[in-house]
Amino acid sequence: MNTSNKLLTEHNAKVVVLDFIHALNAENFEMARAKLHDHMAFRGVMGERNGADIYIEDMEKMKFKYDIKKVFVDEEEVCLWYDINMGSKTIFACGWYKIADGKITSFQVLFDPRPVL
Known part of the structure; x- marks a missing residue:
């Protein structure tokens, strides 16, 4: 992949993930759903979800808020460091998002769960 294509791919992947997070923060779950494969x-x-509709149903109930601290991009993979406000607790976490065809195909979130147990 030449440099200009790589930069465009990385820019697009970053925009998809940031738009997704901003939509969750705004409780615009329809827009957030549009960013998911x-x-x-x-x-x-704390668990796994398979399928965009199932994931969004959970987010509508939980209404987490994300305060992004750092964004890393490597082609169609985006890594975020963020604080996740879970209501009664705020947890520092890392999210690793994989993008294909302009949609999030998978992501994994890691954090120390002890404060919420």
Whole structure:
């Protein structure tokens, strides 16, 4: 991949993920859903979700808020360091997002779960 194509791919991947996070923060779940591949997979410390509709249903209930601290991009993979406000607790976490065809196909979130157990 030449340099200009790589930069465009990385820019697009970053925009998809940031738009997704901003939509969750704004509780615009329809917009957040539009950024997800129908068959996306989520893996987290507290469980897994398969399918965009299932994931969004959970987010509508939980209404987490994300305060992004740092963004790293490598082609169609985006890594975020962020604080996740889970209501009664705010947890520092890392999210690793994979993008294909302009949609999030999978992501994994890691954090220390002890404060929420």
